[in-house]
Amino acid sequence: MASVIIPVLLCFFLGPGVGQLYNKEYKKGSMLIGLSFVVLVGAGVWYFKALQPYLPNDLTAVDPAALQPLLRNAAAQVSSKEGYILSACEAVLTVVWLYGIVDAYLVAQKKRRA
Numbered sequence: 001m002a003s004v005i006i007p008v009l010l011c012f013f014l015g016p017g018v019g020q021l022y023n024k025e026y027k028k029g030s031m032l033i034g035l036s037f038v039v040l041v042g043a044g045v046w047y048f049k050a051l052q053p054y055l056p057n058d059l060t061a062v063d064p065a066a067l068q069p070l071l072r073n074a075a076a077q078v079s080s081k082e083g084y085i086l087s088a089c090e091a092v093l094t095v096v097w098l099y100g101i102v103d104a105y106l107v108a109q110k111k112r113r114a
Contacts, residue, residue: 019104
């Protein structure tokens with residue numbers, strides 16, 4: 001039973017693809033890890049670019065005490081106007097994560113029976 005639970009827990013706690021690597025499905029595991037990485041980096045780059053219009057060009061000239069409210073306001077502006085993009089990235093990551101968990105379980109079950 002432990003051979004079935006380990007890949008599921010690895011996927012659950014460490015992310016999609018890790019359970020597949022444990023199950024020796026290296027290609028599928030690498031693809032899931034790569035897809036997750038691309039979505040995370042893409043969301044981060046998009047968010048950074050979306051914040052730019054709401055921030056001053058030179059952040060070093062801003063008073064450090066005023067920086068946190070300024071960033072909070074910029075994040076609220078981006079979330080209210082274009083938050084659906086972050087929600088879509090979150091949905092994609094959730095689907096990939098759940099697929100990784102279910103796939104790791106099914107493949108471990110199949111290997112255990114064989």
